[in-house]
Amino acid sequence: MGELDALRVRDEVLQAMYWMHAEGLDDVPTVENLARFLAVPAETLEAYLERFCADGYLERSGTGYRLTATGEELGKRTFAEEFAGLTGAGHGECDADCWCHDSPEDAARCLEDRVGHAH
Amino acid sequence: MPIEAASRESAAEVTPPKDFLRPCLLLLLREHPAHGYDLLARTQAFGFKSSDPGRLYRSLRGLEREGLVHSTWEVSDTGPDRRIYQLTRPGMEELHRRARAIAGTRRLMDAFLGRYEEFVALERESEPRRPSR
Numbered sequence: 095m096g097e098l099d100a101l102r103v104r105d106e107v108l109q110a111m112y113w114m115h116a117e118g119l120d121d122v123p124t125v126e127n128l129a130r131f132l133a134v135p136a137e138t139l140e141a142y143l144e145r146f147c148a149d150g151y152l153e154r155s156g157t158g159y160r161l162t163a164t165g166e167e168l169g170k171r172t173f174a175e176e177f178a179g180l181t182g183a184g185h186g187e188c189d190a191d192c193w194c195h196d197s198p199e200d201a202a203r204c205l206e207d208r209v210g211h212a213h
Numbered sequence: 214m215p216i217e218a219a220s221r222e223s224a225a226e227v228t229p230p231k232d233f234l235r236p237c238l239l240l241l242l243r244e245h246p247a248h249g250y251d252l253l254a255r256t257q258a259f260g261f262k263s264s265d266p267g268r269l270y271r272s273l274r275g276l277e278r279e280g281l282v283h284s285t286w287e288v289s290d291t292g293p294d295r296r297i298y299q300l301t302r303p304g305m306e307e308l309h310r311r312a313r314a315i316a317g318t319r320r321l322m323d324a325f326l327g328r329y330e331e332f333v334a335l336e337r338e339s340e341p342r343r344p345s346r
Contacts, residue, residue, distance in 0.1 A: 110270065116293040117250045119266050131267030170294065174286065177277045 095141060103142045106132065108151060108169030109176070111161050122158035229260040230318075234272050236311035237261070239304055242282060246299035249273065273298060281307050 110132055114120045120127060125143055129136035143159055146152045151165035161169060229237075237259045241252055249270065253263050261268075276282040281304035284296040300308070 112293070113249060113270060113296065114266070116295045117248065117253075117266070118292075119250070131270065133267065133271060166293075170286075173296070177284070 095145065100142065100145060103139075104146055104149075104151065105169075105172045105176070107139075107142065107146065108161065108165050109173040110169075111152075111159070112166060112169035112173060115161060115166070120158075122155045122160050124158045128159070227260055233259065234261060234268065235276065236308065236315065238269075238272055238276060239281065239300060239308040239311065242298055242300040243305065243308055246297050248287070248295050248297055252298070276304065280304075 107128070110128070111123065114123060114131065123131065125140045126136050128143070129139045132139070143152060146165070147154060147159070150162055151168065152159045153162050154160075234256065237256055238252060241247060241255050247255070249266070252273075253266055253269050256269065257263055273282060273284070277284060277298075280301055282298050283301050284298045286294045287297040288294050
């Protein structure tokens with residue numbers, strides 16, 4: 095297991111577990127449930143989960159894994175950081191008052207107009 | 214069997230079309246910003262199962278990565294803070310594109326069902342009549 099891979103998987107796992115916890119879906123997912131949730135092989139994931147336990151981000155609880163306070167804080171923080179700056183307005187976008195928001199048909203026409211006149 | 218009756222009988226077997234979750238999420242977020250759990254419940258109206266929250270989570274991540282959806286923390290006094298999702302301007306435009314594509318697909322499906330109904334009607338006409346009591 096490479097260090098970069100471990101960091102990437104750690105963020106992915108902690109973010110997913112925080113989301114599940116916050117939405118009230120599952121506080122103590124098993125490796126199988128977490129693997130299904132992330133669409134990754136359970137055999138691959140288990141070694142990472144054990145490592146994250148050793149690192150203090152997760153703890154074993156019965157047949158599942160639970161976020162520690164450190165894991166919860168990191169999962170929450172990296173979740174917000176991951177998409178920061180992705181949603182700024184792009185060039186050529188219409189403004190908030192544009193008539194295109196009146197109906198889907200108007201929006202489609204507005205989009206066609208703007209795409210048709212794209213630089 | 215009329216199509217409506219066949220539809221009712223097989224309603225439990227109906228599965229959503231491939232890649233249908235994304236436009237559904239865009240539409241639901243167009244209606245109002247929402248948390249993951251709320252979206253999980255509301256996608257059932259489009260044939261998705263609440264037993265697969267991972268699919269919803271991965272779709273939301275993909276939409277957010279593409280800038281079609283944006284999420285922020287909603288602070289809670291009673292539990293952990295949750296992400297609340299809302300549609301972005303590019304997300305709105307993608308919703309309109311997908312809706313137009315779906316309308317095009319519906320025309321093809323209607324053409325198929327129209328011809329199928331002709332076929333079913335012919336079959337029905339050729340069936341032997343049951344004696345009346």
